[in-house]
Each structure stands twice: as C-alpha cells, then as structure tokens.
Amino acid sequence: MKREAKRREAKKREVKKREVKKREAKKRKAEAVTVRDLSYTYPDGSKALEKVNMKVYEGERVVIVGPNGAGKTTFLLHLNGTLRGTGGEVKLFGRTLGEMKREEVVKEVGMVFQDPDDQLFMPTLFDDVAFGPINLGLQESEVRERVRKVLALLGLSGYEDRAPHHLSFGEKKKASLAAVLAMEPRVLVLDEPTANLDPRSRTELIGILNRLNEREGITMVIATHDVNAIPELADRIYALNRTVIESGTPWEIFFDGELLKKNNLDVPDVFKIFEVLQCFGFSCESLPLSLDEAVAGLTRTIETEGGHIHLHIHEHTHEGVERWRRKYEHH
Amino acid sequence: MVEYPEIDLFSSLDSPIHRFDPRAKIVAFLCLIFSVVLVQDLRLAFAGLLGSLAFLAASRLPLRFVSQHIKWVSFFIVPFLLILPFTVKGDEIFRFYALKMTYEGLEYGVLVALRAYSAVVLVLPVVATTRFDLTIKALDRLKVPNMLVQMLMFSYRYIFVFVVEFQRTWRAMEARGFKLRTSPSLYALRTVGKALGTLFVRSYERGERVYQALRSRGYTGTRNPKTLVEFKMQARDYALAVLIVGFAVALHAVSFVFARGV
Numbered sequence: 001m002k003r004e005a006k007r008r009e010a011k012k013r014e015v016k017k018r019e020v021k022k023r024e025a026k027k028r029k030a031e032a033v034t035v036r037d038l039s040y041t042y043p044d045g046s047k048a049l050e051k052v053n054m055k056v057y058e059g060e061r062v063v064i065v066g067p068n069g070a071g072k073t074t075f076l077l078h079l080n081g082t083l084r085g086t087g088g089e090v091k092l093f094g095r096t097l098g099e100m101k102r103e104e105v106v107k108e109v110g111m112v113f114q115d116p117d118d119q120l121f122m123p124t125l126f127d128d129v130a131f132g133p134i135n136l137g138l139q140e141s142e143v144r145e146r147v148r149k150v151l152a153l154l155g156l157s158g159y160e161d162r163a164p165h166h167l168s169f170g171e172k173k174k175a176s177l178a179a180v181l182a183m184e185p186r187v188l189v190l191d192e193p194t195a196n197l198d199p200r201s202r203t204e205l206i207g208i209l210n211r212l213n214e215r216e217g218i219t220m221v222i223a224t225h226d227v228n229a230i231p232e233l234a235d236r237i238y239a240l241n242r243t244v245i246e247s248g249t250p251w252e253i254f255f256d257g258e259l260l261k262k263n264n265l266d267v268p269d270v271f272k273i274f275e276v277l278q279c280f281g282f283s284c285e286s287l288p289l290s291l292d293e294a295v296a297g298l299t300r301t302i303e304t305e306g307g308h309i310h311l312h313i314h315e316h317t318h319e320g321v322e323r324w325r326r327k328y329e330h331h
Numbered sequence: 332m333v334e335y336p337e338i339d340l341f342s343s344l345d346s347p348i349h350r351f352d353p354r355a356k357i358v359a360f361l362c363l364i365f366s367v368v369l370v371q372d373l374r375l376a377f378a379g380l381l382g383s384l385a386f387l388a389a390s391r392l393p394l395r396f397v398s399q400h401i402k403w404v405s406f407f408i409v410p411f412l413l414i415l416p417f418t419v420k421g422d423e424i425f426r427f428y429a430l431k432m433t434y435e436g437l438e439y440g441v442l443v444a445l446r447a448y449s450a451v452v453l454v455l456p457v458v459a460t461t462r463f464d465l466t467i468k469a470l471d472r473l474k475v476p477n478m479l480v481q482m483l484m485f486s487y488r489y490i491f492v493f494v495v496e497f498q499r500t501w502r503a504m505e506a507r508g509f510k511l512r513t514s515p516s517l518y519a520l521r522t523v524g525k526a527l528g529t530l531f532v533r534s535y536e537r538g539e540r541v542y543q544a545l546r547s548r549g550y551t552g553t554r555n556p557k558t559l560v561e562f563k564m565q566a567r568d569y570a571l572a573v574l575i576v577g578f579a580v581a582l583h584a585v586s587f588v589f590a591r592g593v
C-alpha cells in the first residue's frame with residue numbers, strides 16, 4: 001500500500017520535472033513577439049498604453065489580464081499592425097513589424113476579435129473562412145482543402161452555407177476562430193475568447209486552443225478577465241493597466257496576495273475555496289488553481305494522510321475566514 | 332426570437348426558376364423587366380403582366396410571401412393610378428366639380444400601374460429564388476462594378492446585425508416603460524431620435540472594427556472580397572434564357588407591327 005503511494009509520488013514528481021523541462025525548452029526558443037516601450041495615444045488624446053514591454057516565446061501561451069479599459073484590446077491591435085504605436089516598437093520573430101509588408105504580417109499573426117459579428121463579415125461561413133486563404137493568394141483547391149480541414153477541426157462541418165446570423169453565439173465564436181486558423185498563422189491573438197460563452201462552449205473553446213498549442217505549436221497571446229480560465233490557458237501572465245504592472249507564471253501571480261490586492265486582480269474560484277478549506281485545517285503542499293489541479297492535490301493529500309482528509313473548526317478558523325473575506329473585498 | 336427581413340427565405344424550394352443559373356436569371360429577367368416597363372400599348376402591357384405572372388407562378392413562391400411584397404410596393408403604385416386619370420389632359424369621361432377624369436389619363440394611369448406591377452412581379456423570381464449571397468456572387472461574375480458588389484455584400488451581412496441591435500435597443504426602451512403608440516409626444520419622438528443616434532454611432536464604431544477585422548485577414552479593398560463559387564450554364568439554362576428574352580423581344584416586336592399596321 002505504502003509502496004504503491006510512493007511509486008505514484010515518484011511518477012508525479014517525474015511528470016512535474018518534465019513539465020518544468022518543457023517550460024524551459026519553451027524559454028530557450030526564439031522570441032515570437034517582442035514589444036519594447038510601446039505607447040499609444042488615441043487621436044482624442046486618451047493615453048491607452050504607456051511603455052509596454054513584453055516578450056512572448058515561440059509556442060508559449062501568454063495571457064494578458066487587466067480591468068476594463070486597461071488597454072488590452074488596444075495592445076492586441078498593435079500585434080498585427082492594425083494600430084501603430086506612437087512610441088516604441090513591436091517585433092515579430094525578430095523583425096520589426098513596421099518594416100514588414102502587410103501581407104507578411106497578416107500571414108504570421110491571426111487576430112480573433114472579441115465580437116464575432118465584427119469578424120464574420122461574409123454572407124456565408126464558407127466564404128468567411130475562405131476569405132483569408134484567398135487573400136493569401138492560394139490556389140482554389142488549396143483554399144477549399146483548408147476550409148474543409150479547419151471546419152472539421154472546430155466541429156463546424158456541414159455549416160458551410162450557413163449565414164452568420166443563423167449561427168448561435170458559440171458557433172459564431174468558433175467560426176471566427178476557424179476563419180483565422182484557415183490562414184495558418186504562427187501567432188494567434190485572441191481578445192476575450194471566453195466572454196459571453198455558455199459553460200460548455202467555454203470549456204470546448206479552451207480545449208481547442210490548448211490542443212492547437214500542443215499539436216501545432218501555435219504561439220498564443222490572449223486578453224481576458226476570465227480568471228477561472230487563466231490557469232488552463234496561461235503559461236505566463238502579464239497584468240496590464242496602461243502599462244505592464246506585473247508578469248510571471250500563474251503561481252507567481254496568484255500566490256502574491258500583496259500584488260493581487262494592489263492591482264485589484266481576482267483569483268480562480270478553486271483557489272479561493274481551497275484557501276477557505278485551509279482555514280478549516282486542511283493542509284496541502286500548494287493550493288490548486290484549476291479543477292484538474294484540485295483533483296490531483298486532493299488525491300495526493302488524502303493518500304499521504306492515510307485515506308481521508310480532516311476538516312475541523314479550530315480557534316483560528318473564524319478569524320481566518322474573516323481575513324479571507326477581507327482579502328477579496330476590493331471595494 | 333428575432334425576425335429577419337429575409338428576401339431569400341424560400342430560395343431552397345425547387346422550381347425551374349430556382350434551378351436557373353443565377354447569372355442567366357439576372358440577365359434574362361432584367362431584359363424582360365426593361366421590356367415591360369418600356370411597352371407603350373395597353374394591351375401589350377397587359378400581356379406583359381400576364382407573362383410576368385406566369386414566370387412568378389413557375390417559381391412556386393408561396394402566395395403569402397408574394398402578396399406581402401407586392402402589398403408594400405402598392406403603396407407607391409396605387410397613388411399613380413388614382414392621380415393620373417385626373418391630371419392628364421384629354422377627352423373627358425366625367426367631371427366632379429373641378430376634377431375631370433380623362434380617357435387618356437385613365438389609360439396612362441393603368442399603363443403605368445401595369446408596367447410597375449409587371450416589374451415588381453418579375454423582381455421576385457430573380458431575388459427570391461436564389462440564396463442572396465449567390466445573387467451577389469453572380470453579379471460579381473457578371474462584372475458589376477466591384478464597389479457595388481462589396482456594398483451589397485456587406486450591407487446584406489450587416490443589415491441583420493443592425494436589426495438585432497435595433498430590436499435590442501427598442502426592447503430596452505420598452506422594458507423601461509417607453510411606449511410610442513399611446514403617447515406620440517414630442518418627448519417620445521425626441522427619445523426615439525436619441526436612440527437612433529446611439530444606434531448610428533454604434534454602427535459607425537462597428538464599421539471601424541469590421542474594417543480592422545477585414546484588414547487583419549488581408550483585405551486590401553480592390554477586387555475584393557473574392558469568393559469561390561461555381562456557376563455552370565447547362566442546355567436547360569440557355570433554353571429558359573431564350574424563352575424569357577424571346578418574350579421580352581416579342582412584346583416590342585408586336586408593338587412595332589401594331590404601329591406599322593395602324
């Protein structure tokens with residue numbers, strides 16, 4: 001029994017080691033996106049970005065968090081040259097974006113806008129997904145093949161002749177992703193991909209994005225304020241509010257209570273619940289950020305504690321819960 | 332649910348007109364429309380209307396759908412039918428105080444109405460029997476100026492978005508107790524004006540974002556948006572085209588003969 005547990009423990013350690021290795025491998029990779037001192041002021045004078053610095057490595061998933069109006073959308077629009085900074089520079093795979101041809105940029109960076117109605121501008125789904133590849137100058141047969149492939153990937157086969165207004169919101173969201181993926185970009189930029197999605201579509205979309213990242217090695221830059229999605233989507237986080245406030249792995253960001261409080265950042269619900277459990281005497285090595293981690297963590301704890309977990313109310317419980325409550329009262 | 336103004340609601344039915352190649356359909360019916368609106372003779376205009384109705388019948392579009400569209404156009408046609416008989420000079424039929432109905436006026440009014448109804452009746456088999464995006468693509472293949480094609484294509488796409496936004500705004504207003512019907516006051520009208528203004532600004536902003544999205548996928552503005560679509564003329568299409576254009580020509584050939592004969 002004990003040996004079994006030990007073996008599992010060893011296996012888990014190995015998995016973790018492998019993960020760390022993978023992350024380091026990613027770090028050694030080329031810089032896909034490099035942003036240096038980027039500033040942007042809208043024509044009406046509102047300063048949206050100020051000296052933003054960011055590095056995204058090839059194959060990495062970077063999430064940008066920040067409150068409404070923090071400049072996330074503005075920032076993303078710089079990554080394919082839609083907006084040109086009033087200062088600083090953006091580099092794509094080492095080349096200055098301003099010096100690249102529009103076609104080259106469009107080919108490298110796929111941009112998924114927040115509102116799918118902005119993005120689906122053609123009368124049918126087929127036309128929309130074919131739009132990008134046609135503009136890349138591909139042969140008709142190649143265009144058709146790409147449309148077929150990408151629609152199959154997103155489970156939209158058979159929807160070719162549908163008009164966008166006959167798609168559900170979730171389908172529209174997938175359709176706009178399909179339209180961008182058909183161009184086979186190396187960098188995928190997504191603005192609030194999970195916003196307004198029902199739970200099932202949301203889970204599905206997160207799954208699709210992660211599969212794309214794993215299998216095709218697509219680099220991702222994602223703006224979101226869906227904190228619960230971050231642990232599943234982020235290798236690294238940048239907290240943005242006009243400028244980059246903090247950056248780090250999800251662990252580095254979410255375990256820094258001071259930082260969270262200072263920047264009005266929220267944490268995943270799972271994390272909060274386990275913090276409460278801690279007040280009731282639950283002990284574990286590290287608090288989970290996602291449901292998967294929660295399951296793994298619980299299993300580990302129960303195994304090492306002899307088959308059960310023990311919760312109770314002790315003298316500091318009440319105080320602890322109060323402190324916990326205050327931590328998340330932002331206003 | 333949202334009700335969309337869908338002109339191609341019945342484009343998935345099956346009829347000879349539905350199966351007609353969209354390009355040939357547009358060209359042939361356009362010829363016929365020009366033909367019927369240029370007819371000068373009352374009897375021929377009548378024949379034109381009968382022919383047009385025959386083509387409409389061949390398209391098997393539901394009567395309700397057809398009458399709905401014709402009803403709207405009647406608002407424009409009927410006034411002509413009422414006014415012209417009293418305004419054209421000629422032989423008097425009867426007089427009602429200062430109003431004088433003339434034979435020529437009546438004839439002219441009926442002629443105008445017949446032509447207009449024929450044209451309307453012919454538009455339906457063209458636009459309602461093909462998916463509208465295919466109609467636009469056919470126009471593109473027919474070398475209609477690209478600017479026009481783009482405008483049609485994007486208008487067609489965004490009219491639906493606009494309708495949804497309008498309905499959303501309207502419902503939000505109604506949800507807060509706003510009623511136009513029972514109180515068409517100055518206040519109410521001003522409110523509607525403001526709501527429309529907001530919608531207009533929102534559409535403008537959307538336009539900007541759509542343009543960004545277009546550019547992000549390689550849109551350059553010229554010869555764009557390109558589409559892939561296969562149209563293929565078959566013997567059947569040629570035959571139907573010849574029939575329609577033949578009828579169009581016949582209307583005028585006959586009137587030519589009439590003119591000679593008289």
Ligand SMILES: Nc1ncnc2c1ncn2[C@@H]1O[C@H](COP(=O)(O)OP(=O)(O)O)[C@@H](O)[C@H]1O
Pocket residue numbers: 042043044046047048066067068069070071072073074075
């Ligand atoms: N088209 C625009 N013109 C002027 N100001 C804008 C425009 N778009 C956004 N802003 C301003 O820039 C700031 C950043 O906006 P945005 O990038 O949309 O933030 P986020 O996506 O993080 O919510 C906001 O203060 C917003 O009011």
Ligand SMILES: [Mg+2]
Pocket residue numbers: 072073074114191
């Ligand atoms: Mg935004």
